[in-house]
């Protein structure tokens with residue numbers, strides 16, 4: 145588990161809001177995998193789980209077995225019931241464009257889920273905070289933080305709605321609500337203009353500095369308050385307001401300290417220590433906001449959220465093991481729900497292309513020994529089983545998301561070099577860490593035979609081993625007994641990389 149995620153989990157037992165573990169600022173989860181991947185390959189090849197800063201723990205051989213075994217045997221798993229439910233439905237039809245659309249929509253990041261699972265405690269805490277402010281008519285501030293994709297914005301939407309519903313049921317004055325996403329502001333102090341516009345829509349304000357002054361006058365003196373209503377101010381992506389002098393951020397929080405303030409301010413950002421770092425003056429004035437940290441989602445939580453999003457569909461879209469694989473890898477990497485949703489959608493696209501490929505193969509069967517155009521096509525089963533998203537689809541989707549130089553290099557090698565690597569992996573699995581070139585050649589020939597591909601001669605094989613040696617994938621060394629080869633990269637990385645190449649789908653079993 146990455147350090148950051150680990151430190152977040154470490155706060156598991158904390159009961160109050162103030163779980164303020166220092167944390168580095170993180171990349172937003174909508175940054176691409178390419179953004180996050182190192183630009184230069186490391187000197188020594190590393191396994192995907194190490195070279196992706198937080199990549200899946202074992203994107204590896206035996207993935208399918210590992211997941212099938214765990215899911216089937218774990219009768220105590222709280223997820224088993226929903227897995228059974230999923231299995232009880234009939235499979236969907238990925239050829240039906242309407243079903244495809246509905247499923248993709250259910251998994252789309254912009255689709256607000258009907259229920260908020262795994263964040264019940266956070267919703268309750270924020271809602272209680274707001275209710276107390278509304279009931280007592282006191283202002284206050286809360287800072288919500290956590291890694292990307294941990295549901296902060298989604299929870300605030302839920303809180304907003306619940307607060308409005310509660311206020312009409314409890315017959316307290318319904319607070320006004322203003323939601324500002326700071327990424328949409330043209331300049332930082334525009335946030336004050338937005339607040340004035342919400343309070344006094346007709347008020348003419350020239351410039352943001354005047355807007356702040358106006359607010360300070362209104363709530364400092366209290367004489368001309370336009371309304372006694374409380375106002376819930378949700379300021380998302382708060383870190384966009386950090387200026388060199390931190391004035392905007394400071395003044396924003398200070399609005400809650402004005403004598404006649406009606407503001408319930410909830411600031412949202414990723415950095416756990418933003419308030420400590422950027423608002424020391426607030427601390428000295430003893431008005432530091434309360435902090436609520438959203439921890440990264442665990443594997444079980446991601447799986448539950450995915451299942452919850454799919455539960456309303458009348459058909460089964462994913463093999464449970466595929467969903468579990470996604471949840472496990474994303475939890476190990478970042479616990480980012482946005483990523484999990486994107487990977488699931490990408491796995492659906494893998495299934496779609498597999499379905500198309502299947503239709504094409506049925507129309508024009510490939511010549512048995514012509515495998516040249518099979519290279520680099522996802523390794524998905526071509527059988528009647530092409531109906532739901534299965535583990536191999538998810539493996540390809542995961543490998544596309546968590547890009548890793550070693551995996552990409554292997555996937556882009558010429559086919560015969562890939563077969564050599566596949567042969568070397570077979571020998572390693574038989575316990576031979578080092579093997580003679582002749583032995584490697586035998587293993588290579590047997591793969592060629594099973595795939596009806598004409599093998600190259602041993603001289604050419606040796607020169608391909610040299611090419612792999614030069615790329616740091618194999619070590620080719622002369623010994624007294626002749627040339628020997630040793631794998632320089634993790635065998636699991638080779639298996640994972642080649643699982644995504646259709647040609648190898650049978651060779652790797």
Ligand SMILES: Nc1ncnc2c1ncn2[C@@H]1O[C@H](COP(=O)(O)OP(=O)(O)OP(=O)(O)O)[C@@H](O)[C@H]1O
Pocket residue numbers: 172173174252253254255256257259260261262263290291292293294295296297298299413414449481482485
């Ligand atoms: N508990 C959950 N149940 C269902 N969907 C969730 C849950 N948590 C997050 N999601 C989904 O994950 C996506 C990301 O969530 P959200 O935008 O709330 O994250 P965030 O913490 O605000 O991230 P960022 O820091 O990048 O703004 C959204 O599509 C949201 O619907």
Ligand SMILES: [Mg+2]
Pocket residue numbers: 296297298380
């Ligand atoms: Mg957000």
